[in-house]
Amino acid sequence: MNALFLLMSIFVFSFLLAFGVSYLIVKKEDIKLKRLYTKRFTFAMFVYRCRLAIKNFILISILTTISLYVIGDSFFSFASISFWKFSFLFFVMVAVDDVWFYFIHRLMHINRFLYRKIHSVHHRAVPPIPMDYLFAHPIEAMGAAFGLIIGVIVLILISGNASIYVLAVYSFYRTIHELAVHSGFQIIPEKYLGWIGSSHHHFKHHKYHKGNYASAFTYLDKIFGTEIKEKSS
Template sequence: MLRFLSAQSSFNLWVIFLAENLLVTVLALLFGWLVLQFNRKPIKAASRKEVFICILTNVINTVITYAGFWLWKHGYILLSYTLSWRILFDFVTLFILMDLAMFLFHYAIHRSVLYKAIHRFHHHYADPIPIDLFVLHPLETVGFGSLWLVMLLLFNFNFYAVFIYLMANVFFGIMGHLGIEPIPQSIRKVTPFKYLGTSSFHHQHHLNINHNFGFYTNIWDKLFGTYKG
């Protein structure tokens, strides 16, 4: 895959990366819609503003994807490609490190003037629907994307671990913006589910902006005293 991309012109790369981001968005929204349908939850239509911001987010993510590819091509981002136990190890490491980094970034935004200037835009939607995962202020999208690139620059991860992480990232994002909790409480009490950031966990954050800043887990909120069940 990377060899194929390396042989493409800059224009082709922009087209490919835009198509990739749009495809991921469509599949994520389709998954969210199917979960809501399965749970017989009325599906609220997205506004024109939400659709526009979603498209803008995809454009920004395309720029971030291109930047990541450029950094890899020029040797700034290093990846390994071996099929071994390291895939699982790197995935778990990346999952935990990104969760901590995004928790701190998210918490800092809420505790600074950046909340009113940037992040309050996302919290306009107290009762989120799947598309709201992609409804972010452009500067916040750039911030999260830059955080991701810095993580790849600092550590040498396995390529397949990165791919799995990116799928998990979208999965948790959609689950957090369903507006319902599809996972039964009996399951949510069992390890490891009781440590994960479920739909109700993130929904609580939309209802009360002073709690639940985590993304994939609730570990950091419990450690820093911002957890609300």
């Protein structure tokens, strides 16, 4: 299955990138960039987090492989598409995945059982390192990864197939975005791009444990009144 092979290659490459960036941050504690987190890492922390991250990476890869296999090769297209169609479908993927994540994330905070048994694992990553987007209970990791599958289904419903180029770029973007929001480096200028879910946006979620549930954009938190407002932002 060509589509599956390409996506899995991107998954592996993204994971190695996440691992490499996290390792560099842990090693270079004298890094000149200003992080949002003041607590320092130890190498033991890194090893501890890697174990769960690797386990989740394997589980997510299995879930994605099975899902794409069930959907079937015929629904994936290698045909070239226009820039505008690509942009629209890419935006659809981001939006669908973000809505899915917002609601499951919020549910895991509202429901005390789900928070205690599942989501609290991710909040134990203090301070987070980039690859901590994979430091979560396996059920949460797979639940979040399912957003990609829902996105694929929506693409098929909209255009009759899922463009492999949209999926490939989206899979890579998704990892880069998650690395960025858990890096502690405020890369996006919030003053001008406040509608994008930034590192600071997610930092406040890890700080207060309530609010800022979305990942890619900030509009869902604004609409549903879950945005964390802080004077120092």
